[in-house]
Amino acid sequence: MSAELTRFSHLLDSINVGKVNIITGNNGAGKSRFIATATTKILGEPLPSKSKFRHVLCLSGTHNDKFPREIWQLGSENPEICYLGYKVANNMISDIAPFRVIVKALLGKNATRRCSPEAINFCLQKLNIDAEIKLHFRYGKNRKDSLSEFVSKEIQFDIQAFQSTDKSLAIASALEEKDLSLQTISVKRESNYYTLSDLSSGERAYMVALLGALYCAQDNSLIFFDEPENSLHPAWQRSILKDFRKTLELNNIDATILVATHSPLIAGSISNHDAFTCNFPNGQKWQESDLYGKTTDNTLKNQFNLYSSRSTTVVELTQKCLSYITEGDFGSPRLYEAIDLLLSLDLKPEPGDPMHEILQTLEHLREHHELP
Template sequence: MFRIEYLKLTDHPQLGEIELFLSDIEELNNNLKPYTSVIIGPNGTGKSFILRTISDILMQFNIFKTSEIRKINLPYSFQLRYFLEGNNYEIISSFIITNGRTKIRSYEYYMNRPFTIENSFFVNKKFDQYKIPFQKLEFPKYVIVNSILQTDRFLFKNSKPEDFYQYLGARSTSSTSSTKSSSRKTIKYLFNASSSNIDFKNNLKELLEFLGFEKSLKINYSTKINKLFFSGELIETNFKRYFEEWWHDDFSYSKRNQNNPLWSIPHYNNNFRNNDKKISDTVEYLNHVAKNKLIHKARSTSKILSIDLFDNNLSEEEFEIIRQLEYLDIINIDGIIINKNNSVLSLSDISSGEFHLIISMIGIFSKIENNCLILIDEPEISLHPNWQMQYISFLKKVFSKYQSCHFILTSHSHFIVSDLEGQSSSITALNRDNETGDIQAKLLLADTFCWSAEEVLYSVFNVRSTRNTFLEYDLNKMISLINNNSNDYNEIKKILQKFSSIVISEGDPLNIIIEKAQKYIKNA
């Protein structure tokens, strides 16, 4: 089981000094469901930077352990404490002054060190017995980062399947994204997961059902150069000539000059040239497809090759051949096809909320294993409020087999927060001090499952609505205590503390009641 427990930062370029508790330590033994931590706060409180910082720390130290790179490039001091498979691990950084002038950042590593807030950052010698060498530090299986934002804060990386850091964001390069690139990445995830993860297809069916779609998903490809590749009579010699002798006058399937090669030739040279077995298998598959699987495409000379992802006869070998045909530019992606209310829809036809949820979830489904950390930035964007209210329950349901994983989300949505179960979730609220500009974090130990929207707004987001019954309840209770000369001063102080965190205009009559209550406490 993996859980991030605690993070403290000092001199962080964007976050300054901040201390965060991201899971309730008392709940570490509760591993019946994946653990979800939600970080909430107004714009400008650094929610996305927190996720980026966590991923950067774990990624850099994992690289340090698994490669020959021996440099940590983190421009801040930190303490990170996490729980993994029965042990607590800590990485603590600080400055050491050398030669009276030069500052060098040093790192210390601990296992199962007793933890209190008082000894959290500066560790004295009495804890030396808990120090461990760096090589004994253990890490989660993967750090998976996900965002639908084109301007997400995560480090962009074209992650390979075996990489520790898995970028599943919207960008296809370090600065750009597109619907086409999202579809291409989604298909890659679909193929990889379908051939390697036995639970993936069932999870995908649950996702489609959650969104109101039928349990059907197909990937359509348009064919190219039909007279050659999809005649049903393709021979290996012509397959080779298309990529190796395309300029010859007696080869009628290509009109290109010798100095104008196909863009797919490098892939052919690296993967097919001199590999007669691979060429033979590909030609055999193309002839089989041409005779048995192609569908006519309306108003086009191309045809459609439709791959049913839930076809139990679909093999890993067929997935691989299809991938290779795309790289060779013999087929092109035409669309990902789903069904709703007996209508056939492409992903490009559905709402942005449906589209974003499908592609983000498919990405996570395709990568997740036990003991993973999953960081999701603002998943509520474009989602209908009904889906926002069910989002965390859905996460816990479809990832129920991955109880050992920790999901950390940032959100502005009070609907998402209303779906948190106290025993397997936590809320960390961020606020920026108006006077100092410092960001403050508070772990809220509240079970918000099935709370109403206005209760969440008032109790979690500190937002007062004009008809908020929960504010009215606290107000009436405080007035009653004062009018009855109650000596329950702690309860009055507790209510005043709630009121101090909400925005009240200067002329609001509520100020008179607050002032009266403050005098009552002062004169007690």
């Protein structure tokens, strides 16, 4: 076994149960390989007999997730696996795919146990939608005559008041057998209905996350969430894991979460006693997080090894100017070329920003050829 695979196996075996385990690292550092290795290893263990986890739930903020083929192939057949990504076949993706899984879970025979009213209300509030939704279906080939008797191409119901019935179970069965397929969902805001195509990609991603936690997570789940930050506004990056966990909590679901992210807002969004981090490629073990409450710049520096969130052009020109000043070389034409280039960028830092004072100093130096 290679050193990387050994490290991956150790990290999975030592995962902090019931907590949020956060993987960070540069592109190509191995985060996606770790997720692929971890899910493959879990698949190789008979669930639940030999594993500490009874269920695996896979979510992805990207269409190009690295979950192994077995996950998205078996997810529709194996009740111990749930895939809420976008892959439906080799080189084929579908934006509606995760919603089809969620709707089958909502309508299925186990939905009632998972429908905590508090959790439903919380999700509706966070998603800014009403309880009334519409499901739009398409009949399978040669199935219209037999199916249209009990299900129309559009059904409407209130998810707060939803109760499993023979009809809902029959619809779930028809969806499972592919005699019926979900075409889209319409959600209601105030008096208007919006289909999924009317929503932004960020809205759809947040909806998949919260409704997935509501209807698809089970007790003792291991939940993989690959790059949840994609398409999300920074404010939503800061709240998505917190809202996801709150949904699980209100639904009385105990779960372990493993997140791979490039976002300092996501990495620092969970309280330190509930989160553990590992920075690839050199991280060898989980460390209790110390990122909660830190500024984004501090998180970028301490966890992502990025020492400034400024444009690299600004950083390089500033460092060039300061190096000449440190050496006392006030007569170098290159110093003033660098100052001119930096000032030409028309930067507007806030008064409390160190760059504000640096620019004032450089402007004085440019005019007087000496420091103020």
